[in-house]
Amino acid sequence: MKRPLMAGAAALAVMFAGQALAQSVEVEIAPEQRTRIKEYVVKERVAPVRVKERVTVGAVLPADVELRTVPADWGPWGTRYRYVYADDHVVLVDPSSRKVVRIVE
Numbered sequence: 451m452k453r454p455l456m457a458g459a460a461a462l463a464v465m466f467a468g469q470a471l472a473q474s475v476e477v478e479i480a481p482e483q484r485t486r487i488k489e490y491v492v493k494e495r496v497a498p499v500r501v502k503e504r505v506t507v508g509a510v511l512p513a514d515v516e517l518r519t520v521p522a523d524w525g526p527w528g529t530r531y532r533y534v535y536a537d538d539h540v541v542l543v544d545p546s547s548r549k550v551v552r553i554v555e
Contacts, residue, residue, distance in 0.1 A: 477542055477552040483525050487540050487554050490521060496535045505536050511548045 479487070490496075499515050511517075511534065518535075520528030520542070532545045540554040 498535045509550045
């Protein structure tokens with residue numbers, strides 16, 4: 451009887467550890483890519499969005515905030531994410547959860 455309980459407990463521990471790791475992943479962006487992103491926002495005159503709450507990594511953006519497609523020249527990682535321009539920063543968002551994964555300053 452102890453073995454099935456231990457196996458179940460081990461499976462739960464692995465599942466929760468995986469979720470914790472998935473939540474802590476941050477997108478790494480090289481300095482030259484950050485410059486390219488900032489230049490794009492200025493050149494294309496990307497309209498800023500207004501968000502009532504403070505935008506931080508890990509925060510979830512409201513459903514009424516329109517997410518924009520990341521341009522291909524920002525890097526291969528961009529196909530996984532969307533972005534908004536808020537508070538003078540480009541904010542990368544996981545579209546499935548609407549969770550902020552990176553703020554480009």
